[in-house]
Amino acid sequence: MAAIPPVCDFGWKAVDAELPGVDGKRHRIFDLAGPNGLLVAFICNHCPYVRAVIDRIVRDANDLNAHGIGFVAISSNDADAYPEDSFENMKRFAERHGFGFPYLYDEDQSVARAYDAACTPDFFGFNRDFELQYRGRLDASRREKGPADLRRDLYEAMAQVARTGEGPRDQVASIGCSIKWKDAA
Template identity: 80%
Template sequence: MAAIPPVCEFGWPAVDAILPGTDGNKHQLSDLAGPGGLVVAFICNHCPYVKAVIGRIVRDASDLRDNGIGFVAINSNDATSHPEDSFENMKRFAEKHRFSFPYLHDEDQSVARAYGAACTPDFFGFNADLKLQYRGRLDASRREEGPADLRRDLYEAMLQVARTGEGPREQIASIGCSIKWRDAA
């Protein structure tokens, strides 16, 4: 079932955390920011929305890094109910798609809850002061990859954030599969 996150809550401070990465290291989110800001993307391995745009996510992460903007992806899905999202499968997914950014595992889902992540993909764009300036879509793709000439919403917004410290006032929400939450104990 598709989920749509809420609109950007401008100025909301990034939540810091230390999570294990598919590269075998632990990463602190705040350390991944570049001088122009940071994108925190909630993704997973199985979601058709993510699969449709993963090549564009990898491209945009690289292009953003070239512009001084850090990028990190986090998988918070319950791997018990969705085994394709296990940490071992995350490693394979990152290698297959040649991630140039950390892919972190939020096994207890505390980071997704702290961010209010709603779907995969869900993008949070922070300025150099780690204040939220963008919470929108990657581009107009949905469950199928859109045409090559789509406007790069996340990329363009983050270039503006890096330049001015502020994101665009008009943003279009991402859409994707809902986060697969663990059953409450």
């Protein structure tokens, strides 16, 4: 079922955490920031919305690095209920798509809850002070990749954050599969 996250809560402060990465290392989220900001993306392996645009996500992460924006992807889905999202499959997914950024596993879902992540993909763009400036879509793609000439909403917004410290006031929410929460015990 598709989910749509709320609009950007400008100034909301990022939450730091340490999580295991598919590279075999543990990473602190804040340590992954660039000099001009940080983009935290909640994704997963099985979501058709993510699969449709994963190559564009990788492209934008690489392009934003030149603007001093760090990038991290986090998977928080319940891998027991969705085995395709297991840590081992995350490793294969990252390798297959040439991730040049850390892909972290939020097994207990505490980071997704702290960010109030709603869907995959769900993007949180922060300025250098870790203040939220963008919570919108990658581009106008949905379950299928849109045309190559779509406006790069995420890239343009984060390039603006890198230049000015502030994101655009008009943002279009992302859409994707809901986070697959574990049953509450």
